[in-house]
Amino acid sequence: MTEEEIKQSLKLYIVLSRAHKVIDEESHSFFQANGVNPTEFAVLELLYHKGRQPLQQIGSKILLASGSITYVVDKLEKRGYLNRVSCPNDRRVTYAEISEEGHAFMAKIFPQHERVLHELMGALNDEEKEQAIALLKKLGRSIKDLSY
Amino acid sequence: MTEEEIKQSLKLYIVLSRAHKVIDEESHSFFQANGVNPTEFAVLELLYHKGRQPLQQIGSKILLASGSITYVVDKLEKRGYLNRVSCPNDRRVTYAEISEEGHAFMAKIFPQHERVLHELMGALNDEEKEQAIALLKKLGRSIKDLSY
DNA sequence: TATTGTTATACTCTATAACTATA
């Protein structure tokens, strides 16, 4: 392990962080312009694409404590984007289900979100994107394995 | 612009976010184990590598409002990692300067931080890292240009 | 007038712990 190699890894960290940061800022302001924060968007996206979910499971997927889930779901429910639906089989369980209004909201903004991202990624051509995807996938996976 | 291409960009966004997230979590817990948060580390690193800085400039480099800089610098000063030094030429200005203790702290943990990152990046060989660096640099730069 | 830094204040997000109701 040479000095040179360590510096290279640091460099990779820096460019990765910067790229992520600028993308994140852009999508953050896109979300903000649409009145949701990234956590709320993540919850809505989950419900939009995977159907209704027990609150508990939303928490484990988005990595939020149960009290925090109540808070986020409360906000989205007040805004009319989802409904709480009790589970008939297990009366302890409450589902969150996207409402018509929430569905319409996501049907409108999700494609926009995709398009924003696509534009942001415009500096890379198809082949470069494939390369980047392969490299980052490899990286992300190995780190996840390391940390468990 | 085909459906296919948009999905590819979304995919790139997802793998980039995931890779960043796992790296961030690892370095976050490294920082935490050393009693600082990422913002504090960023301030210390700036002072450690670039020398003393007017508080205002720290704010603009780390992207924090002036009130928030006071808060962060207060914490680091209380911990003995930096000192406030008034500027003799312009008495409105206060520099933050890393202390001996802060310097010793950074001299100890910065190389460790580099090594942690290097280990995390271990899934990629030198050539792959070069590719990833080139692609991410291109991406980050173009987005920054877009957003200004 | 403009700028630097501080103070006071408020807000958002998250976590924790105690609780209720079910299982």
Added chain:
DNA sequence: TATAGTTATAGAGTATAACAATA
């Protein structure tokens, strides 16, 4: 006993605005 969700509370981190000192 264990689990799902709620409530109450606290904390970290940030932003904003009003301010004092200085330019």
